[in-house]
Amino acid sequence: MTFLLFGCTSNKSLTDIEKEKINTELDYIGKIDQKYAGIPFEDLIKKYGNEKAWKIFEEKRDSVGLDNQQRIKKLYLKYGYLGFKEVGKENSVKFWLPIQHADKDVKFQKKMLKELWKQIRINNANRSDYALLEDRVAINTNQKQRFGSQVTYNEVGQAIPKNGLLDSVNIDKLRAEYGLPSFKDYYNWMTTNHFEMNKEILLKKGITEPKLYK
Numbered sequence: 001m002t003f004l005l006f007g008c009t010s011n012k013s014l015t016d017i018e019k020e021k022i023n024t025e026l027d028y029i030g031k032i033d034q035k036y037a038g039i040p041f042e043d044l045i046k047k048y049g050n051e052k053a054w055k056i057f058e059e060k061r062d063s064v065g066l067d068n069q070q071r072i073k074k075l076y077l078k079y080g081y082l083g084f085k086e087v088g089k090e091n092s093v094k095f096w097l098p099i100q101h102a103d104k105d106v107k108f109q110k111k112m113l114k115e116l117w118k119q120i121r122i123n124n125a126n127r128s129d130y131a132l133l134e135d136r137v138a139i140n141t142n143q144k145q146r147f148g149s150q151v152t153y154n155e156v157g158q159a160i161p162k163n164g165l166l167d168s169v170n171i172d173k174l175r176a177e178y179g180l181p182s183f184k185d186y187y188n189w190m191t192t193n194h195f196e197m198n199k200e201i202l203l204k205k206g207i208t209e210p211k212l213y214k
Helices: 016-035 042-048 050-079 089-100 106-121 127-140 171-177 183-197 199-204
Strands: 151-153 159-161
Touching (some): 042 050, 050 106, 089 106, 089 127, 151 183, 159 183
Antiparallel strands (some): 151 159
């Protein structure tokens, strides 16, 4: 299975029936991925409390992620990388999502990063998807990032680049080239979201508002 997976490099022409079947599969993958991409559901927290709710939620997220990755690998084995031409822009993102989230299978992420670059060169995938996956692979191999898409938070709840940046001086130019928002806009958005999600904890620390970049 592994040999076949890493030997597949080309895309096949798809029939209308195949496209319909694939798009149905990708629609399911996209919906279930996003369902478990955020924080535990409110009713889960009410029933179990915050700590246990997070544990249950993360276990389910891991299970969903693994299942989605297996589905994507099967699609890739049969059809190659599914980009704009094969499944349309929206569904190409749904194909990419489980790859981005396959942090326990970095070998697969690296392989797909190379495949994604081939699709970028023929305008068959989003440049932003490539940037995000490259950063993900960098973090998963303990390297600095080029694009700064992966964040962690400092002691005051401000978003900072996880593992640091390769080139902080030219970061905005590079992000713009790959269709990403400016560093300040993105990091202020992440900082604000983090503050709202952890407001109770941060308020106890005396942090009454998000620490934004100027």
